[in-house]
Amino acid sequence: MFSFGTQQFYEINCQAVKDGSVAFDLPKDVGQKWVRSYFGRNPILPLIFRFLNQGTARKNRDNWLRHAAHLKPVAIDNGIFLSAARPKLIVDMVRALLGRKSSVTFVPLLHDFMPLHDGATKRFRKIDRNFLADNRFLIEYASQILTNSRFTAKELGSFVEKGMLPKPSGPVDVVQLVHHCPDGTETSEISVPSEPYLLTVALNLGRKNIEVVLEALRLLKADGKPVPMLAIAGTYRKRLRRYASRPVFSDIQDRLIFIDNPNQTDLVKLYKQALALVMPSKLEGWGLPAGEALWCGTPAICSTAEALQEVCGELGLYFEPDDAPHLASTIHHLMTDHEFQIDLRNRIQNSKKTLRTWNMVAHETLQALKTSQ
Known part of the structure; x- marks a missing residue:
């Protein structure tokens, strides 16, 4: 374990757990705060950053010595x-x-x-x-x-x-x-929707592109087609909620459910009972939620971002990240063609050994x- 306060590494004890994982004996309440550097073109700002961060460095060291002084330096x-x-x-x-x-x-x-x-x-x-x-x-x-x-x-x-x-x-x-998504050990704290719902995990505006999902649901409503619930799981984001409350989305706002920071038990439950996960990102390095959805046996509707195709391969359903009509069509197909839905879920389940x-x-x-x- 590395301490930002002392700029040293320390030895941490660990032990095997019955489920095959490893539990680490990490100190609590250490309160280490990372200090940002400045790499811009202004020559004065690095000096200001260094001056302002002096107090943080001292607090990091004091907190470490107070709560983790028993650890052995390595x-x-x-x-x-x-x-x-x-x-x-x-x-x-x-x-x-x-x-x-x-x-x-x-x-x-x-x-x-x-x-x-x-x-x-x-x-x-x-x-x-x-x-x-x-x-x-x-x-x-x-x-x-x-x-x-x-x-x-x-x-x-x-x-x-x-x-x-x-x-x-x-x-x-x-x-x-x-792709592996382990079951949680925490007590469940939420109830999942009783009707078909789509799931998004850790989406936001911009690169994560939740805008296209909201637009697809709006198009379904405007066309008189059934609109699934949308469970939006992740960190509380005020700007996203303001965006979703715009008048243009007034007809689908009753279909939106925000689930803030679900624990692992609830996240797995959300994955397993969802109609599909939607991951519309314009860019990703890997795309963990898409892989976790497949692990839980749930279809993943993804943008054509290269990394997401690497994650899902032939098991994914794809659309161009700005093509809301195509996404709406895919959602409608999955909702109404039960034979297609069952076949896709069977293919995902039969492929689990390759994940x-x-x-x-x-x-x-x-x-x-x-x-x-």
Whole structure:
């Protein structure tokens, strides 16, 4: 475990659980707050950021010593350091290792490059300069790079060709993520709709493109066709709720159900009982909800984003991300053609043995590391 307060790694005990997972003895209430750097063109702002963050660094250290002082520091002097954390978090870890003259072989697992697409992450921002700087740093010091999909590997090559990212000095290997969706251990806290419903998970406006789903439902209503309920599961987003409450959607607002931060038990229940998951993203690095839906035996209606086709293959139903009429037609077909629906669910169930598990990810990761040595 890495402490941002002390800039050191610590040993964590773990034990096997009956369900085959591993439980880690993590300290509680440590309160470590990540400190953002500034990589813009203004030469004064980095100094201001450093000054303002001095208090945060002290609080991080004090909180760590108060709640985790019993942990044993670990000197990582050699071997392979593999991290699948977000780039901005890995940077501090690598800097700490470099500062201690560690000879460790550093391997990051990169998930996506969405913030490098114009306007893909923040309104009015062309690209995320902090994200760009973090990835440049990681690629420069990495001995090997893993990506979570063939699409992400392709994106890496594209941004290298454009000169935005440095050329990796070592191999780039693909280790696709999972479809596996484990059952939760928490007590259920919600009731699922009693009538057919579509499910979205972690969707938002913009790149995640929930706009097209709302428009498809509006078109169904306008055409006098049955409109399923839409369960919108994920983080509470005020801007999304304001968008959904627009007068243009007044005829379907009674079909919308917002489910804030469902626990794993409820998420699995939502997946299993849904008519289908809808994932309309314009860009994804992998598309975990689509894979989880298939694992639960539920159809996935996805945009033609390359990564989503990599996740779902022949089991997915696809539409162009801006084609609301096509999405509406697909929803209507799934709702009204019960033979088609049953056949699709049977194909998904019969293909479950081919879906990816975390065990596969672990073995392929180890194999990729061994091959490059």
